[in-house]
Amino acid sequence: xxxxxxxxxxxxxxxxxxxxxxxxxxxxxxxxxxxxxxxxxxxxxxxxxxxxxxxxxxxxxxxxxxxxxxxxxxxxxxxxxxxxxxxxxxxxxxxxxxxxxxxxxxxxxxxxxxxxxxxxxxxxxxxxx
Amino acid sequence: xxxxxxxxxxxxxxxxxxxxxxxxxxxxxxxxxxxxxxxxxxxxxxxxxxxxxxxxxxxxxxxxxxxxxxxxxxxxxxxxxxxxxxxxxxxxxxxxxxxxxxxxxxxxxxxxxxxxxxxxxxxxxxxxxxxxxxxxxxxxxxxxxxxxxxxxxxxxxxxxxxxxxxxxxxxxxxxxxxxxxxxxxxxxxxxxxxxxxxxxxxxxxxxxxx
Numbered sequence: 396x397x398x399x400x401x402x403x404x405x406x407x408x409x410x411x412x413x414x415x416x417x418x419x420x421x422x423x424x425x426x427x428x429x430x431x432x433x434x435x436x437x438x439x440x441x442x443x444x445x446x447x448x449x450x451x452x453x454x455x456x457x458x459x460x461x462x463x464x465x466x467x468x469x470x471x472x473x474x475x476x477x478x479x480x481x482x483x484x485x486x487x488x489x490x491x492x493x494x495x496x497x498x499x500x501x502x503x504x505x506x507x508x509x510x511x512x513x514x515x516x517x518x519x520x521x522x523x524x
Numbered sequence: 525x526x527x528x529x530x531x532x533x534x535x536x537x538x539x540x541x542x543x544x545x546x547x548x549x550x551x552x553x554x555x556x557x558x559x560x561x562x563x564x565x566x567x568x569x570x571x572x573x574x575x576x577x578x579x580x581x582x583x584x585x586x587x588x589x590x591x592x593x594x595x596x597x598x599x600x601x602x603x604x605x606x607x608x609x610x611x612x613x614x615x616x617x618x619x620x621x622x623x624x625x626x627x628x629x630x631x632x633x634x635x636x637x638x639x640x641x642x643x644x645x646x647x648x649x650x651x652x653x654x655x656x657x658x659x660x661x662x663x664x665x666x667x668x669x670x671x672x673x674x675x676x677x678x679x680x681x682x683x684x685x686x687x688x689x690x691x692x693x694x695x696x697x698x699x700x701x702x703x704x705x706x707x708x709x710x711x712x713x714x715x716x717x718x719x720x721x722x723x724x725x726x727x728x729x730x731x732x733x734x
Contacts, residue, residue, distance in 0.1 A: 410556035412617075412712045425614040432607050436725075440600055443730040454731055461726035465719050472610055472715040484560060491564035495571040502575035 409480040412473055428471025435464040552705055559709040563716045566679075570720050573675060574727065577668040581732065585663035590732030593653055599729045602645050603721065609638035610718045617711045620699050628699075632691050635714070639684050646677050669728065676724055679717050686710055 439460045442448050448456045469475045475484050514522075548554075581590070616631035650670070653659065660670035690710055693703055 410553040410708065411560040412556055412708055412715070421618055422615065425611055425618075428614075429607065429611045432610075433604075436600075436603055436607065436722075439726060439730055440596065443734060444596065453734065457726050457730055461722050464722045468610070468715060468719045468722065472614060472718070473712065483557060487557075487561055487564055491567055494568050498568065498571045499575045499578070502572075503578055506579040 411484045431467040555705050573672045577672045580664040580668040583664040587663040588658045594733040602642050605638045605642040609635045613714045
């Protein structure tokens with residue numbers, strides 16, 4: 396199987412944090428990222444401190460805003476994009492996200508379960524008499 | 525690296541594809557990719573502390589809770605400091621890539637001032653809490669709070685020191701390849717700290733102060 400031969404100067408893997416040189420005006424990228432991040436931060440503070448959202452939905456709203464802002468940071472500041480030259484960076488990120496999700500959700504699940512099902516320590520001490 | 529030697533060009537043949545299709549990547553890409561993997565492992569370490577905090581955030585042992593302790597206007601200023609320092613850090617990398625050393629120094633100075641302001645605000649918050657008797661030994665909630673936020677603060681401190689070293693290195697050696705590689709890694713580190721702060725601000729402060 397022969398892979399299509401590309402000229403050497405064409406896209407090689409791209410380093411994370413390096414803006415695509417073809418992208419016009421990298422300062423513009425950072426400025427756009429800053430603007431989006433400021434907007435999302437302001438939205439987070441407004442949502443947390445007002446009754447704009449239905450009160451039980453505020454944690455979910457804050458989580459959505461935080462994840463959106465992390466995405467903005469990844470794309471505009473760390474330049475983790477969707478291009479073919481970025482595959483390695485995205486795959487590493489995906490694995491990191493998987494482990495973080497497992498650690499956080501697994502810990503919360505197990506601890507909530509223990510909290511609900513275990514007897515209080517005083518009762519256990521009583522049973523051991 | 526050895527893939528190139530093994531599958532290297534045969535005489536008269538097309539260049540054989542290596543693992544990535546085209547042989548070893550430049551040093552800059554390998555270094556930044558390795559640092560990216562380190563940063564992801566750092567984020568995984570933070571995730572364990574985030575999980576700890578989320579589990580323990582209600583266990584105040586009769587002591588003060590987040591609602592009593594957190595001042596959101598201070599957190600807002602801290603967030604702005606970190607956001608703008610991320611921006612100026614990006615500008616510093618752009619400046620050094622374009623060999624504009626003076627712009628690089630100015631951006632670094634701004635980044636340092638903003639990062640130091642963030643750190644000062646965090647330390648004054650910690651000092652105020654400890655003075656009120658809400659130190660890390662008061663309750664499980666406060667232990668988790670001080671380890672999580674303190675670890676982020678320690679990272680910021682390390683980042684500020686690293687940046688001082690990088691400015692000194694640029695002054696001594698000029699914008700050479702290895703200096704620019706290290707600056708790229710530093711900027712990745714600084715941006716990643718910002719991402720962790722977003723999670724921290726949301727989970728600890730905004731949800732905790734409600």
